[in-house]
Amino acid sequence: MNDPNGLLYYKGKYHLFFQHNPQANVWGNMSWGHATSADLYNWEELPVAIPCTPTSGIFSGSAVVDFENTSGFGSKENPPIVAIYTEHQNDESNQSQCLAYSVDEGLTFTKYKGNPVLDLNLPNFRDPKVNWIDGQWIMTLALPQEFKISFYSSPNLKDWTYLSDFGPAAEVGGIWECPDLFQIGDKWVLIVSLNPGGFQVGSGTQYFVGNWNGKEFIADDVQTRWIDYGRDNYAGVTFSNTGDKKIFLGWMSNWDYAVKVPTDPWRSAMTIPRELSLQGNTLVQTPIEKPGGFPEVSFTTNNGGIRIHESKNRYAEIGVRNGKIYVDTTHAWDEIPAPLVQEIPAPKTEVDFRVIADRGSIEVFAAGGTVVITNLVLVESALHYIETVGEVNNLKLQQLYREQQG
Numbered sequence: 001m002n003d004p005n006g007l008l009y010y011k012g013k014y015h016l017f018f019q020h021n022p023q024a025n026v027w028g029n030m031s032w033g034h035a036t037s038a039d040l041y042n043w044e045e046l047p048v049a050i051p052c053t054p055t056s057g058i059f060s061g062s063a064v065v066d067f068e069n070t071s072g073f074g075s076k077e078n079p080p081i082v083a084i085y086t087e088h089q090n091d092e093s094n095q096s097q098c099l100a101y102s103v104d105e106g107l108t109f110t111k112y113k114g115n116p117v118l119d120l121n122l123p124n125f126r127d128p129k130v131n132w133i134d135g136q137w138i139m140t141l142a143l144p145q146e147f148k149i150s151f152y153s154s155p156n157l158k159d160w161t162y163l164s165d166f167g168p169a170a171e172v173g174g175i176w177e178c179p180d181l182f183q184i185g186d187k188w189v190l191i192v193s194l195n196p197g198g199f200q201v202g203s204g205t206q207y208f209v210g211n212w213n214g215k216e217f218i219a220d221d222v223q224t225r226w227i228d229y230g231r232d233n234y235a236g237v238t239f240s241n242t243g244d245k246k247i248f249l250g251w252m253s254n255w256d257y258a259v260k261v262p263t264d265p266w267r268s269a270m271t272i273p274r275e276l277s278l279q280g281n282t283l284v285q286t287p288i289e290k291p292g293g294f295p296e297v298s299f300t301t302n303n304g305g306i307r308i309h310e311s312k313n314r315y316a317e318i319g320v321r322n323g324k325i326y327v328d329t330t331h332a333w334d335e336i337p338a339p340l341v342q343e344i345p346a347p348k349t350e351v352d353f354r355v356i357a358d359r360g361s362i363e364v365f366a367a368g369g370t371v372v373i374t375n376l377v378l379v380e381s382a383l384h385y386i387e388t389v390g391e392v393n394n395l396k397l398q399q400l401y402r403e404q405q406g
Contacts, residue, residue, distance in 0.1 A: 001019060001267075001268050002018070002235065003060045003251050004016060004017070004249050004250065004251060005017040005083075006049075007239040007247075007249060008063050008065060008241050009240070009241045010106070012038060013037065015034070015106050016036070016249070017034050018034075019033075026259045030052055030088070031049075031058050032049040033049070034046040039291055040288050042291075049100075049106070049109050050083060050111070059086035060085070060177070061097075061128050061129075062085075062129045062237070063081055063084070064082055064157075065079055065080075065241050066080050070155060070156045070157060071099075081106045082101045082102075083101070083102075084097060085099075087115070087116060095125045096118065096125070097125075098112065098116045099111070099115060100112065117157070125141070125144075128140070129237055130157070131182065133214075137154040137155070137157055138152070138153055139151065139152040140179045140180065142178070142192075144175035144176050146176075147176050148176070149165065149167055149179045149217075150165050151163040151215070151216065164215055164216035166216070166217045166219070171204075173198075174194045176193070177194070178192075178234075178236075178237065184277060187209055189276075190208045190210070191207045191227065192207070192208070193205045198226075198231075198234075199226050200339040201338065202257075203253075204227075205226065205227040205233065205234060205250070207226075221281075228373065228374050229342050229371060231342075232271075232375050233372075233374040234251050234254060236271065247288060248273065249271060250270065250271045250374075251270060253269075257337065262378065272294075274286060282370050283370070284368060285369045295356070295398065295399040296357065296397075296400070298355070300351065300393045300394045301353070302320055302346070302350045303321065304321075304389055305390060305392065306319060306395075308400070309384070309387070310332070310379040316328065316329045318353060320351050321390075325351060327362070327364055329377055333377065334378045336378075353365070354366075357400070358382060358383070361376050362374075383400075384401065385401050385403045386401075
């Protein structure tokens, strides 16, 4: 699997649709997989929601609960869940925006007979993210090779009117895709994924902070801001129907090596879900708490760190050195080419860290969640014990243990 799609919350369940190949663990036969959860951690996988056809794939998009039945697909008593997705022609001649709807709370979907609902006859025009904003549906989608995000409005999800474009701006090292527009407090955030051109290599996700005036997004500035400084957090978007709480989920991999990660029969995972807030014009990410807690370690330092071990010679190192927050996975990675060290300028004060580890990844939340680093690791068993390096304070462990010293 890869990109998360159609993230929504409805009647006590979180729905995760995702890019999925039902026939293999490499990219192809793109369809929408589907899973549901009551807590964002314990998931039940359901049958494929929207399958590909012999001539086209079901690319990324979003899903909404049409409470007012503006689409006419259901009723106000039984509002439809409407998926808005990109249909990609396998001959790469065209990408268009289409609808599918469910009247059984997302268990099954029917493709709209009037598809496509938006078609510019372009080979690269994709990833619609739709939200209900100020009494109308707003679609945010990408013109990948033009480094632009387009905005459209609709009263009914079927008839769309062009509003404006944003971009090019900030990072344009690769194609733009998988955008998301949402409000936090009195500010608006526009997320844009790009590949290649990430912080170090391959895939990455940047964001802009500004205002939405009902027609266009106006950024406060075009400074580069990264959602994640690690290698492995791409195409992330937020859940719909969660009120003021903005919950973000990303695909934990990188297109530079996604098909080479040595797992079988599965391949790829999602990040820990994070609640988003703003500190000035900087996003703050806070992990949604897991029932029973995480395997994690927290500490503070301005000149030290920790090593989280699988064995004596297999570990990841996290901390502050030479004035920089760093994550070093040199000893927890195989021969797949990738940057093994991430370094980001650190605040001059002591830096707080929260590090969540499992068998396949580490997710680092530093400086109050303003610096996030997500990396896959390749180890045989869980990262489960730690040692300290340099000066470390306020060390706390949960479901991990400290190596005996001396």
